[in-house]
Structure formats: C-alpha cells, structure tokens
Amino acid sequence: MPRVVKPKAAAGTAPAKKAAPAKKGKSKLYDMPEKVPEGTVFTDMTKGQWRIGKSIGIGGFGEIYSACKVGEKNYDAVVKCEPHGNGPLFVEMHFYLRNAKQDDIKQFKQKKGIKSLGMPYILANGSADVNGQKHRFIVMPRYGSDISKFFLENGKILPEGTVYRLAIQMLDVYQYMHGTGYVHADLKASNILLGLGKGGGAQAYLVDFGLASHFVTGDFKPDPKKMHNGTMEYTSRDAHHGVPTRRSDLEILGYNLIEWLGAELPWVTQKLLATPPKVQKAKETFMDDVEGSLKSLFPKGVPAPLGSFMKYVSKLSHSQEPDYDLCRSWFSTALKQMKIPNSGDLDFKLKPQTSSNNNHSPAKTSKVAVAKRAKKVDSPPVNSSIEEIISASEDEEELEVLPRKRQGTRPSPKARAAKVSPRKRVAASSAEQSTPPNQKRIKTEPNGTKSTPKATPKSSPRLGTPNAAKSQTPSASKLQTPSASAKINFSPAISLRGRQGGKTVVNDDLTPNPRSNKTYEFNFELDVSMDANVIVNVKRKKPAKEQAKSSPKTSTSRSLASCIDSPVTRVNLRKVNGHGDEGSPSTGRSPRTPAVTVRKYQR
Numbered sequence: 022m023p024r025v026v027k028p029k030a031a032a033g034t035a036p037a038k039k040a041a042p043a044k045k046g047k048s049k050l051y052d053m054p055e056k057v058p059e060g061t062v063f064t065d066m067t068k069g070q071w072r073i074g075k076s077i078g079i080g081g082f083g084e085i086y087s088a089c090k091v092g093e094k095n096y097d098a099v100v101k102c103e104p105h106g107n108g109p110l111f112v113e114m115h116f117y118l119r120n121a122k123q124d125d126i127k128q129f130k131q132k133k134g135i136k137s138l139g140m141p142y143i144l145a146n147g148s149a150d151v152n153g154q155k156h157r158f159i160v161m162p163r164y165g166s167d168i169s170k171f172f173l174e175n176g177k178i179l180p181e182g183t184v185y186r187l188a189i190q191m192l193d194v195y196q197y198m199h200g201t202g203y204v205h206a207d208l209k210a211s212n213i214l215l216g217l218g219k220g221g222g223a224q225a226y227l228v229d230f231g232l233a234s235h236f237v238t239g240d241f242k243p244d245p246k247k248m249h250n251g252t253m254e255y256t257s258r259d260a261h262h263g264v265p266t267r268r269s270d271l272e273i274l275g276y277n278l279i280e281w282l283g284a285e286l287p288w289v290t291q292k293l294l295a296t297p298p299k300v301q302k303a304k305e306t307f308m309d310d311v312e313g314s315l316k317s318l319f320p321k322g323v324p325a326p327l328g329s330f331m332k333y334v335s336k337l338s339h340s341q342e343p344d345y346d347l348c349r350s351w352f353s354t355a356l357k358q359m360k361i362p363n364s365g366d367l368d369f370k371l372k373p374q375t376s377s378n379n380n381h382s383p384a385k386t387s388k389v390a391v392a393k394r395a396k397k398v399d400s401p402p403v404n405s406s407i408e409e410i411i412s413a414s415e416d417e418e419e420l421e422v423l424p425r426k427r428q429g430t431r432p433s434p435k436a437r438a439a440k441v442s443p444r445k446r447v448a449a450s451s452a453e454q455s456t457p458p459n460q461k462r463i464k465t466e467p468n469g470t471k472s473t474p475k476a477t478p479k480s481s482p483r484l485g486t487p488n489a490a491k492s493q494t495p496s497a498s499k500l501q502t503p504s505a506s507a508k509i510n511f512s513p514a515i516s517l518r519g520r521q522g523g524k525t526v527v528n529d530d531l532t533p534n535p536r537s538n539k540t541y542e543f544n545f546e547l548d549v550s551m552d553a554n555v556i557v558n559v560k561r562k563k564p565a566k567e568q569a570k571s572s573p574k575t576s577t578s579r580s581l582a583s584c585i586d587s588p589v590t591r592v593n594l595r596k597v598n599g600h601g602d603e604g605s606p607s608t609g610r611s612p613r614t615p616a617v618t619v620r621k622y623q624r
C-alpha cells in the first residue's frame with residue numbers, strides 16, 4: 022500500500038505543521054477527511070510522490086490541496102483527498118481512470134477540430150494513512166478560479182457572450198463524457214474552473230465527477246435510491262426520478278444558463294429547495310410550457326439561443342442522443358450576431374453589450390444596474406434556515422423577531438445541518454471548526470454562506486421576486502436557554518430548511534416521502550436564521566417562586582436577547598407578513614401547524 026511519507030523523510034521539505042485532527046462527523050455515510058499537513062508526501066499507486074501544499078478548497082465531501090511532484094518546483098497539481106469509505110471520490114476516481122485518459126481526450130479534440138476541451142484528467146491515485154485513518158486520493162491538474170466567484174461578484178449574472186461561450190464549452194465536455202457512456206449530473210458554476218497559465222482563461226473545465234454514472238438507454242425506471250441526487254437548484258426532472266439520462270445533463274446546463282443570464286429559477290424564488298418533490302413538480306410545470314415559463318423569467322425577451330436550447334431539451338426523449346452540434350450552433354450564431362469572438366480569455370466583466378436578440382433586459386448590463394448589483398453583493402448574507410413555519414399552541418410568551426441584518430451570529434452547526442445530506446452536515450461542522458470566516462476555504466455556492474440577496478435590476482426578469490427586505494433573512498439573535506439543547510418534533514407537513522443553496526446532495530437522507538415524521542435536532546439557543554418576519558412564542562417552565570406569584574397565562578412582549586432564564590418547554594414560530602403584522606390567511610399569514618413539541622435531552 023502506498024504510504025504517507027512525513028516531511029522529515031522527504032528531502033528538502035519544510036517541516037510540516039502539526040495537523041489538527043479534523044472533526045469527525047456524525048454521519049456514518051460520509052466523513053470529512055483528516056487535515057493533511059502541508060509538506061506531507063503522498064506516494065501513489067505507481068510509486069510517484071506528491072508533496073502536499075496549501076489547502077485550496079473544501080468540497081462537500083473532501084479537501085483539495087495544491088500539490089507538487091516531488092523533485093519538481095511547481096505546485097501545478099491538486100490532490101483531492103477523502104476517507105476511504107466515501108463513495109463519491111471512489112466514483113470520481115474510477116470515472117477518470119476508465120474514461121478520461123489523456124490520449125482519449127487528445128483524440129476527441131483532434132476528431133472535433135477543437136484546440137482545447139474542458140475535461141480534466143487524472144495524474145495519479147492512491148491511498149494514504151492520515152492521522153491513522155485510511156484515505157483515498159487522486160491527483161489532477163490544477164485549475165484556476167471557479168466561475169461562481171464571478172457570478173457572485175457581478176450580482177448573480179454573467180456577461181451574455183460569456184454565458185454562450187461557456188455553454189459551448191460545456192456541451193463539448195458533455196459530448197466527450199456521454200461518448201464514454203457516462204453523465205456528469207452536477208454541473209454548476211462552482212464546479213466549473215478556469216484554466217491556469219497562458220491561455221488558461223479561455224477554457225473552462227468541468228470538475229467533480231462524484232455523481233458520474235452510466236446513462237440509461239432502455240426503459241425509464243425511476244430509482245428511489247437515486248432520487249433527487251445532484252444540486253437541488255439544477256437537478257433535472259429525470260434526476261429527481263433517479264434516472265441518469267443525457268437529456269438530464271442538458272437540462273441541468275439549461276437551468277444554470279438561466280441563472281447566469283440573470284434570472285432567478287422559480288423554485289428558488291418560491292423557496293422550495295428544502296422540499297425536493299416540490300422542486301420536482303415546479304420543474305415539471307416549468308418544462309411543460311418552457312416557452313411561457315421563460316417568457317415570465319425574461320419579460321423583455323427570452324435570449325434566443327436559450328429559448329431554442331430549452332425548447333429542444335424539453336422535447337428530447339429520455340434515451341435520445343442529443344444533437345450537440347445543433348445545440349452549439351444556437352450559441353455560436355448568437356455570438357456571431359453579438360460580434361463576440363469565441364476565443365481568447367473568457368470575459369467576466371459586465372459591460373453594456375448588444376444582446377443576441379436585442380430584446381431581453383438590456384438594463385441588466387447598464388452601469389447603473391451593475392452598480393446596484395455590486396452594492397447588493399456587499400449586503401449581508403442570507404441564510405434561510407427555516408423555510409416554513411413552526412407553530413404550536415397559543416399560551417406562550419410572545420417574542421417578536423423583526424427582520425434585521427445578521428450581526429456576526431452564525432446559525433449553530435446543528436441548525437444549519439438540519440435537512441442536509443450527512444456529507445454536508447459533516448462538511449459544515451468541520452468548516453465551522455477549522456476555518457476563519459475570512460478564509461475562502463469552503464467552497465462557496467451561489468446561495469451559500471457568501472451568498473447575497475438576489476440582485477434584481479429594475480428591468481431584470483423575475484417571477485414574483487420578493488423585495489430585498491422581504492428576502493433578507495433575519496437571524497434570530499441568541500435566545501439562550503439554560504436547557505441549551507432540545508429535540509423538536511415537527512409535524513409531518515413542516516419542512517425545515519437548514520441546507521445552504523447550491524450544495525450537491527446525494528440521496529442518503531432526502532426522502533421521497535414528504536409526509537413522513539421527521540425529527541430534527543438543533544442547538545436550542547434558537548441561533549437559527551429565518552427567512553421572514555416571524556413571531557416566536559416560547560413557553561417556559563416558570564421558576565417555582567414566580568409560578569406561585571403570577572397567573573398561569575402571561576403574554577409579555579420582550580426582546581429575544583433578554584429572554585434567557587428558564588427552560589423552554591414549547592416553541593411556536595409564526596411567519597408574519599412583510600409589514601410586520603400577523604395578517605390572516607387571506608393576507609399572507611402562514612397557516613398554523615399542529616404538534617410541535619420541545620423536549621430536553623442530555624448531551
């Protein structure tokens with residue numbers, strides 16, 4: 022078995038810092054990896070040695086380090102390392118070994134007459150013991166920045182010409198990959214990296230093949246074990262059924278294109294992401310009338326190539342091979358019309374430019390809109406931890422939580438982890454432990470921790486986009502209780518959203534049955550974020566003295582911060598409408614839901 026050579030043994034290596042053992046997650050399914058100290062040398066299957074450099078990214082499931090071949094100077098490779106038991110890296114490694122040989126990639130490029138292809142390949146792989154735990158690692162070429170960074174910096178939009186170039190490049194990768202019998206199933210901005218070095222900025226690379234799987238060519242058989250796999254925002258209708266298809270990859274690309282062009286996906290606007298079957302339904306409705314749906318997203322005119330592409334995708338059958346040339350032709354024609362060359366560095370700076378059809382939301386690229394978006398990007402992050410209401414009985418103290426900016430309080434890891442795939446739970450808690458907030462070690466997703474309220478230029482197309490104030494998530498500041506921890510049983514119909522957007526989810530905990538009873542645990546400091554104005558009713562056990570004095574029913578309004586005394590026995594959270602009043606069913610008041618109980622438990 023290849024072994025880890027500690028820095029002492031590696032010639033010319035600076036002493037490695039002592040690694041703090043990574044926090045082990047609770048999940049039995051996916052553990053986060055141990056931290057690999059800088060300077061450690063991994064030996065691969067063919068006895069090649071790789072010196073570990075700085076950590077450059079943490080995905081949902083593993084950590085990525087820069088790496089340098091021992092004997093060379095440049096850290097131009099990366100090592101992706103995960104505990105041996107984790108499935109995704111195993112899948113990714115085998116996909117690369119079988120299907121992404123450098124020779125095959127070269128041949129494909131020659132056949133297609135393209136200079137470069139955004140298909141990564143594997144340089145080496147092996148196993149290593151880190152802090153006594155067996156890890157698997159792969160070595161890959163090192164790429165540059167992921168494009169989600171530019172998307173967020175621009176206020177959730179990319180220049181139209183760049184979107185079309187990216188579409189063409191991703192279709193190239195799909196064509197290569199589908200030619201090997203596999204689909205990717207998880208395309209998103211954070212999985213698209215620019216090349217490094219001279220000319221690198223002209224090519225985008227699709228990474229993360231942890232969900233790669235053989236596509237079906239026979240019958241369409243839904244597979245509950247794979248249902249909803251992917252990243253909820255972009256997962257295709259077929260993937261919601263657990264069926265890997267080529268059209269599914271195209272659909273995922275299509276949803277990303279819509280976002281990159283500045284519109285918000287309806288299931289994001291409607292905050293359905295925590296409930297996969299609702300997202301699935303929304304996507305089905307969307308694709309059933311894709312032209313109409315796109316018109317509502319782009320009221321000033323649907324970008325022509327996007328319209329053609331999405332319409333085409335909606336008509337593909339599940340086992341049909343897509344016509345990649347036809348799809349690319351829509352985007353390249355638009356580029357020609359816009360007089361944007363399909364070469365040179367991809368340009369991520371927003372500037373006024375001619376639209377492909379000159380009719381969709383030109384204000385998106387106006388200086389004013391850009392400035393507005395940039396301003397919004399600076400605003401505090403949104404973290405919709407609780408999507409719907411939690412409601413119980415009436416006899417509680419009433420605490421009003423008004424919307425306000427997050428002020429450094431972070432949702433407790435447990436709260437954030439609610440409803441997250443076990444892998445994500447571990448990732449979140451590990452990141453919390455080891456990453457200072459100003460470091461970009463955690464891969465940031467469009468709606469993730471660095472996320473901002475959707476920047477909505479005046480002319481920007483949106484389906485019922487709530488105004489900024491409404492979409493802001495007030496963070497309940499610390500409501501500390503002596504009981505600190507509690508177990509809450511939600512009624513079956515309640516959906517709790519602790520998941521940060523844009524995260525890959527593997528169907529380990531997402532149940533296709535939305536009505537099953539679910540138990541969530543969270544740190545009962547009520548240090549959670551909520552996505553609307555809410556009324557929090559907390560019933561507390563009264564201290565014996567006070568109980569004797571006061572009447573059984575007291576309903577006192579007071580601030581959350583001052584409420585830290587006796588143990589909580591019951592909690593009632595209720596959304597109020599955007600103006601701060603409770604409203605009624607007809608005025609937008611959230612319906613009450615029964616049966617929320619809070620139980621203390623021993624840590």
Ligand SMILES: Nc1ncnc2c1ncn2[C@@H]1O[C@H](COP(=O)(O)OP(=O)(O)OP(=O)(O)O)[C@@H](O)[C@H]1O
Pocket residue numbers: 077078079080081082083084085099109161162163164165167211212214228229230231464524525
């Ligand atoms: N070859 C590479 N070169 C440079 N950076 C990389 C490379 N591969 C990955 N990264 C960085 O590490 C991050 C995580 O990588 P990756 O998506 O492969 O991990 P993951 O654990 O599968 O994540 P997830 O499934 O949550 O998307 C990427 O977003 C990127 O920032």
